[in-house]
Amino acid sequence: MTAMRDDPVVAGDARQGRQAQRQRAITEAVMSEGAVRIEELAARFDISVMTVHRDLDELEGRGLLRKSRGVATALSSALVESSDVYRASRQLVEKEAIAHAALDFIEPGQAIMLDDSTTTLHLVPHLAAKKPLTVITNTLTIMEELRSANGITMLGLGGQYYNWCSAYMGRITTTTIANLRADLLVMSTSAISDDVAFHQTQETVDVKRAMFESSSRRILLADHTKFERRALHAMLPLAQFDTVIVDTGIDPVHLARLREKGVNVVVARRASRQ
The missing domain is CATH 1.10.10.10 (Winged helix-like DNA-binding domain superfamily/Winged helix DNA-binding domain)
Incomplete structure (x- = not known):
């Protein structure tokens, strides 16, 4: 000790x-x-x-x-709310439950892409249970967490570094992504309006769309507060994702509407305390 x-x-x-x-x-x-x-x-x-x-x-x-x-x-409150400093402390219980649910979609041997969301970051400590894996990310925080992990091959996406989100973005990043093919993408979003995922910055949207196009299966992680927020730039309709994982706090009206539209929604249950 x-x-x-x-x-x-x-x-x-x-x-x-x-x-x-x-x-x-x-x-x-x-x-x-x-x-x-x-x-x-x-x-x-x-x-x-x-x-x-x-x-x-x-x-x-x-x-x-x-x-x-x-x-x-x-x-700008929009910029602050999109920063990792601000996001990391929000909805911790919900994000952890959603991350655990996302783990069920990851299989050993896969190449998976992870975006710069703090919800996805909750998935990282559990990836060792699914090794061997290849993890592709533009997020410096994830790179640092996985740099010495046994059984995980790390592919770091370079580009212009943006300190406010601890991630690389820009043309170099999107060009590199376009030359890769991942088995699975796990990503999140800042806001959901009219069942479309939005984000505050166009640079982030460009990277997430590139990841989406370069992945065979796509999972969106969205805690219930995302349905209450607004952001400027449209990213992707929820119906285009293979699975959308939400938490138990989601408004039943939103849940029913999404399922009626054919969106595959998984409701993550909070882990029971021993």
């Missing part, structure tokens, strides 16, 4: 986890109020002003907040 406590890798991971949680809280606080003085953030989160400045510098670099003259100011 003492050795684990003193392990610098374990300590570093814990420190990064606390920092990420704090940065999400700072982002939400500034989004909620529009603008907050840096000294107030330091007092609110019981950290030094220097630490707040470091956090804000990183968040500003990711396009989430602006820091000027001692004040942190919120930027």
Whole structure:
């Protein structure tokens, strides 16, 4: 036990986890109020002003907040909501249940594509149970998690790196995807309107569509809040996916309508606690 406590890798991971949680809280606080003085953030989160400045510098670099003259100011809520910093803390129980349900569609020996969604990220720790696998992704977070995983071959899609979503996108990315053929795509979406998946940014839509076209089977992961949100760019109709996995919080009206349209909807049940 003492050795684990003193392990610098374990300590570093814990420190990064606390920092990420704090940065999400700072982002939400500034989004909620529009603008907050840096000294107030330091007092609110019981950290030094220097630490707040470091956090804000990183968040500003990711396009989430602006820091000027001692004040942190919120930027576009649409951009913030599409960032991995914001999304990672939302609907955790639902995302975990959906990820477990998606695992049933993965078979050993497959080549699978994973997009940059935080719902898909919940699937990653469970992939070892399905090895051997080839995982194709544009998401740096997934690459880092799987880089030393036994039995998993990692194909990282390069391109222009976008810090706000920890992913590579652009023409290099989509061209590379077009030259691949995956057995399965697992992806998510920011919003669903009129039974069509939408996203806030065109760059993200381009990558997800390229992945869709290069995969034999396609699964969409969508927690119930996606049906309550709006985004600018249309991506794909839900009817085009082989399976749409939702959680038990979905409005029965949405569920009935999708099934009436012939959409194969799977409702993920929350794992029972022992």
